[in-house]
Amino acid sequence: MSATIRDIKNQTGLSLATISKYLNGGNVLPENRVKIEAAIRELHYEVNELARGLVTSRTKTVGVVVYAVESLFNGTLIKYIGKALRKLGYGLLICDSDNDEELEERNIRYLLNKKVDGIIAVPVSSDGAFLKPAREADVPVVLIDRPLKDSSCDCVRIDNRQAALRAVRVLIANGHRDIAVISSEREYTAYERYHGFLEAMDEAGLSVPEEYICLGGHSFEGGNLGMKRLLELSRKPSAVFMTNYEVTLGAVMALNDSGLSCPEDISFLGFDDLIMSHIIKPRITRVVQPMSSLGEKAVELLLNHIENGEELMTTEIVLGTGFMEGDSIRALE
Amino acid sequence: MSATIRDIKNQTGLSLATISKYLNGGNVLPENRVKIEAAIRELHYEVNELARGLVTSRTKTVGVVVYAVESLFNGTLIKYIGKALRKLGYGLLICDSDNDEELEERNIRYLLNKKVDGIIAVPVSSDGAFLKPAREADVPVVLIDRPLKDSSCDCVRIDNRQAALRAVRVLIANGHRDIAVISSEREYTAYERYHGFLEAMDEAGLSVPEEYICLGGHSFEGGNLGMKRLLELSRKPSAVFMTNYEVTLGAVMALNDSGLSCPEDISFLGFDDLIMSHIIKPRITRVVQPMSSLGEKAVELLLNHIENGEELMTTEIVLGTGFMEGDSIRALE
DNA sequence: CTGTTAGCGCTTTCAG
């Protein structure tokens, strides 16, 4: 069994209060400080955070709930969240919802029972019901990437529609008129990006034939199948817009399998810039999200709530996106 | 503030002990059970795991320390570990060591202060010093992928040397004699795989010229630079063995940038089968690790220690590997 | 600055 504050009380002859005060950075007579430090070292004393948490009702732990922990997007986010949190002395308890809304709600409850000080989520649900327990327990929550339908929760994200709109304009500016899209309507981000695409087409007066719209899911498979379907058309699009990382990769794979090539036969516009983008040839021209800022801002926002108890209204932070030029877009004419 | 066991005591008129017993699955009179359940529902009562942990000194939480949380290998592992743990009612506290040994040791201490019941680590260090605090606190540790130099800690891994040996034999069986390797000597797994390679070459009576050996680091960059160097040689190898996922990707990228192609100009033998392997063309022939078993076995082993307190000797579980045929190896002659 | 005291919310004897 490890040493407790009581052991170091016996060792030093000081009172619990004094020692506790020292541990929490309070002022203690130099000679006592020396005694305490010696005892701590000798007994290998380390604070029992459980006991501390019980009395302070603050655990210096933040819960993180993601829809899929193995996704590179989330892994990257977790990295930055962890880094920012560590600097502030916080740790993170991670839950994987495995794209399951029910599990997501259970995860929230689990975290609350663990008395986390706050929660950061990249949610599966877009309906706020799963957050009810957190609200009741008065534990702050910040979402990343995907806001709630009614925007009733703090969120850090990008302007998906705008980012897509601008990107597609580039395609159009390069002379493309027959542009297809591979996306989804289920997920919030997909939906927004898809509508940004439609907006860009509309503003240029271009129509999108039905068979150029593939909404099969925001996944590797969705991208793969969507692209396969497009490549089977007798009148193929000259360019394709893919609305996230997985979809982009899936589409690239389908193209590779087809014998056609990019950008000679078809141009690509992708989304997200996680490491693997670099190994694909040709380099896909794509929209990039500010991954580190997404994580850092979420932490900042959450800790504002935790430490200052700011109640105010719900905040939505919308970060700007970048655009990475590759060589997957051919200029027509 | 959320309800406590005391509130439900007042609501039901029963004693704390009875309620606690109910909560822990003990036998209670049917009528009392009904009363308790009603009160729990009404008051939205949820156990405070902190308090419970304080008295039982078991938190039903396992600490997970990985060298890089954004790595797909670790993300995938975390997924399976979390799944297995959840089934048993455990949660996981995750720490990212960011490839820093000092941080790794701090992480271990942090987890101990949080009173985790056990620790699973994919370590940075190969020296057991960082585990000393865990040993002193008598908290079981299971490593994945990388054992300690002196094998003084439980570990679940594959037989890296053997896997490499067998894979390289395939290359040789295909008529290759001028085989290069891109690996590293720093990391344990790289070292083993590299030596498995040497063993295969040696047993076939083949020599490896110095310029065919690139030990620049087990990373994307290592793979990329290594491959670039190989491609600049006047007498190029006919095949290259790359000893992990990142190295494989880096090498593929270098090849893509060079204008040469695989397997026409050079054959590839890779390692690891994480999703992105599927999008690369050609499909790399590679050694695959049993990711889910690695995670599950580690959990099994750890819980054996936690729940049954098995002390015994240290266990090392070595899982078998698979071999995925792609079309990156050209048969010579 | 230091010590005493009273809990935080829960489990766990031990009687009844």
Added chain:
DNA sequence: CTGAAAGCGCTAACAG
């Protein structure tokens, strides 16, 4: 089966 009481390790008043 149930209840009373003690205590897990720590912090937080409040006196001194």
